[in-house]
Amino acid sequence: MVYTFENAREEHLNDIVRIWHEGWTDAHAAIAPAELTKMRTIESLETRANDRLxxxxxxxxxxxxxxxxxxxxxxxxxxxxxxxxxGKGAAKALMADAEAIFSGNNIKTAWLACAIGNERAAAFYRKAGWHFVRVMPLSAHVESGSFILDIWRFEKQIA
Ligand SMILES: CC(C)(COP(=O)(O)OP(=O)(O)OC[C@H]1O[C@@H](n2cnc3c(N)ncnc32)[C@H](O)[C@@H]1OP(=O)(O)O)[C@@H](O)C(=O)NCCC(=O)NCCS
Structure with a gap:
């Protein structure tokens, strides 16, 4: 499969939001606090994707x-x-692009928050050379402000 990468543009927004909403639901609906799940609407993700394109x-x-x-x-x-x-190697290619961005920005240690219980993502991150550091509280962005929840913090030294 040929994967290419580009900076997101407005024309990509609908697909980004669909992939985000489906992925969030697949990975988090069963493990996230019900209150947070209620706030992760398509509209809220649209606003965030648009603001952070x-x-x-x-x-x-x-x-x-x-x-x-x-x-x-x-x-x-x-x-x-x-x-x-x-499950087809796309995530590995996506991670290579992300790490190239960190490297280009001279970031030595990158981190990410993984929902506690998102075992598939955690398995992928470990496979990609990230390591679990600790459980920590995260202020998750929601439309009304923020929602504090514990997450698994992973880090990777960027070459
Ligand atoms: C997380 C994500 C990017 C990983 O990409 P992927 O293509 O699924 O990753 P891979 O298949 O290469 O690796 C996942 C690993 O977890 C394993 N796995 C699958 N389901 C699992 C489960 N329920 N529990 C534990 N491991 C699981 C897979 O077997 C695979 O390991 P293997 O290669 O040794 O067999 C992708 O699944 C995704 O987008 N998920 C929804 C959104 C999400 O969770 N994003 C991350 C937010 S922190």
């Missing part, structure tokens, strides 16, 4: 968005692969 990179396959990541300083803030491309 400049932080998003999309992975394209055959002219379609297949995955995206969002990087905020030294944090891999969002990392989502379309259902159709999971």
């Amino acid at each position: 400049n932080l998003i990179r999309v992975m394209m396959v055959d002219g379609q968005v297949a995955a995206f990541h969002m990087i905020k300083d030294d944090e891999l803030d969002q990392f989502f692969v379309d259902r159709a491309y999971r």
